[in-house]
Amino acid sequence: MKKNDIVYICSPLSAPTKEGIRQNMEKAAHYARLVSGTFGCRAIAPHSFLPEYLDDNIPEEREAGLAFGLSILRLSKAIIVCGSRISSGMRGEIEMAGELHIPAYALLEQEGGAMLAEIKETSGTALPDRKEGDAWKHIRVALHMEESGLCRDTFCTTEGPERYFNRSMADGTWYTASPAGNYCENDCTVRADIIFEVIAGGEVRCLDGNGDFPGKTPFTPFCEFEKALAADTLAAHPGLKDYHAMKEKLLSLPGGEAHAGPHGICDNWLYALDFGEETEEAVGKASWLGTEYQVLAVRYTHKPTGFVFRNYCFRRSGKAARTSSHDLLLYDWEEEGAQKGENR
Numbered sequence: 001m002k003k004n005d006i007v008y009i010c011s012p013l014s015a016p017t018k019e020g021i022r023q024n025m026e027k028a029a030h031y032a033r034l035v036s037g038t039f040g041c042r043a044i045a046p047h048s049f050l051p052e053y054l055d056d057n058i059p060e061e062r063e064a065g066l067a068f069g070l071s072i073l074r075l076s077k078a079i080i081v082c083g084s085r086i087s088s089g090m091r092g093e094i095e096m097a098g099e100l101h102i103p104a105y106a107l108l109e110q111e112g113g114a115m116l117a118e119i120k121e122t123s124g125t126a127l128p129d130r131k132e133g134d135a136w137k138h139i140r141v142a143l144h145m146e147e148s149g150l151c152r153d154t155f156c157t158t159e160g161p162e163r164y165f166n167r168s169m170a171d172g173t174w175y176t177a178s179p180a181g182n183y184c185e186n187d188c189t190v191r192a193d194i195i196f197e198v199i200a201g202g203e204v205r206c207l208d209g210n211g212d213f214p215g216k217t218p219f220t221p222f223c224e225f226e227k228a229l230a231a232d233t234l235a236a237h238p239g240l241k242d243y244h245a246m247k248e249k250l251l252s253l254p255g256g257e258a259h260a261g262p263h264g265i266c267d268n269w270l271y272a273l274d275f276g277e278e279t280e281e282a283v284g285k286a287s288w289l290g291t292e293y294q295v296l297a298v299r300y301t302h303k304p305t306g307f308v309f310r311n312y313c314f315r316r317s318g319k320a321a322r323t324s325s326h327d328l329l330l331y332d333w334e335e336e337g338a339q340k341g342e343n344r
């Protein structure tokens with residue numbers, strides 16, 4: 001821990017009375033001042049002031065408070081455990097710090113100052129109220145989003161504070177993750193003693209994690225499911241063409257010659273489609289991790305040429321038409337004579 005580092009103050013808040021909660025808030029503020037003054041860091045105790053503004057009895061406000069505290073913890077270089085007891089909320093913060101590989105210290109107050117004692121273990125018997133011999137911690141998660149382009153599947157906790165985890169499609173490694181716009185960025189590798197219970201449809205579909213444990217059942221990454229679905233769709237519709245054939249077809253049409261060749265800039269021309277006017281037809285279905293998907297044939301018109309074709313893709317069942325989908329890069333179209341007859 002270096003000078004000016006952000007550190008997280010972890011101390012009790014709950015109490016039987018409002019006065020007791022008020023006293024614990026004041027103690028948290030005291031711990032923050034003591035740690036900042038003694039060690040030259042920036043000690044932050046969110047629970048020393050958030051209860052002034054957020055009502056813990058209102059679920060939305062409680063979640064907002066937990067999310068704020070978690071965001072501060074992610075920025076911290078250390079978590080400082082203060083007070084004479086460890087509450088269930090504190091235990092959750094300490095374990096989360098362990099998952100993020102954030103070192104934990106116990107604050108020991110003494111006359112004229114304070115000192116820190118490193119907590120070597122942040123799971124198992126080192127934390128009160130954990131059952132002796134319970135070596136594995138279980139976290140329940142559900143699919144949050146599929147990120148084929150970034151080679152990872154993103155999951156979100158189904159219980160307690162909202163937390164995100166990425167699973168690499170390449171090797172199955174799990175990472176803690178932080179939201180960054182419309183995706184979640186990897187933080188740190190998840191500890192080997194964490195077992196993820198992957199939930200879908202209210203049921204545990206598989207057990208996975210970075211460690212080896214009895215009953216481990218790794219699942220097929222989304223990208224592999226996507227490849228298998230493309231192969232199945234091609235088998236069900238043998239006449240489908242791939243992206244390269246589709247591109248060549250468009251470039252062979254009147255006006256396409258200007259965009260063909262190694263120096264042609266054709267993307268804007270190729271993708272000049274009638275977006276917003278396309279029609280969809282469900283042609284198949286599939287399931288991954290208990291989530292149902294529809295295979296769709298989407299009918300587009302290429303604006304510069306009037307050429308009509310169908311692009312095959314898939315989307316979670318129940319989502320509205322024309323919402324985002326996953327492209328299988330498979331296509332079909334009718335012969336030119338049939339298209340002319342259709343357009344007359």
